[in-house]
Amino acid sequence: MIEEQLEALRGTLIVSCQAYPGEPMRDPRTMAQIAVAARIGGAAAIRAQGVEDIRAIKAAVDVPVIGLIKDGDAGVFITPTLDHCLAVIEAGADILALDGTTRVRPDGRSLAETVAAVRERWPGPIMADCDTVEAGVQASAAGCTIIGTTLAGYTDAREKTAGPDLALIGELRAALPDAFIVAEGRIHRPEQAAAALAAGADAVAVGTAITHPTTITGWFAEAIADA
């Protein structure tokens, strides 16, 4: 079952549809419309934040929804505790995404304990948002189904690369030949998505460059100001 779900994602584009606290598009209906637009454009899965967005997007698209809950923006903040995991599952996500780093989690559980507790209740795919090779290896050993580079450059462990961390993708592929690896983070141009696959990723997740107009507008405004 999980194998079939992964095969359907191999070589595809995942689109992350998220608006941040206080932003004008922070509305589940808006996020669902963006998700449908991304689906029409070719997204094979949608990544969504928060119980309400997960529910709204699940009802609107016919592709898997990767669900997470962000709590805060420092330390462990992507689906940081078991309770957050259970809320994502309860909201109907097809794939559970959670922090996959080796850092201490707010509820005191390790990643392995969290995954084991989820597994007592739910058999679906789990995506670990990792920052290093060590984190990816640990997450894979803990039973996570998908290893993402989501947090590379967002912890103290690695420099933040300007584009995707292609070196980490290659290192993860070498360390985990059989893992399903998703390249995520700072993929801003189509050729970077292709490069991430060439570096060893099985699928590519893009957020900002497709679904965050404030940032995209800023890129253009800055280029004009500097011209």
Ligand SMILES: CC(=O)N[C@H](C=O)[C@@H](O)[C@H](O)[C@H](O)COP(=O)(O)O
């Ligand atoms: C670090 C963190 O909080 N990443 C979040 C994870 O869900 C999102 O804010 C990103 O938009 C997502 O990972 C996609 O990445 P990018 O927007 O760079 O294409």
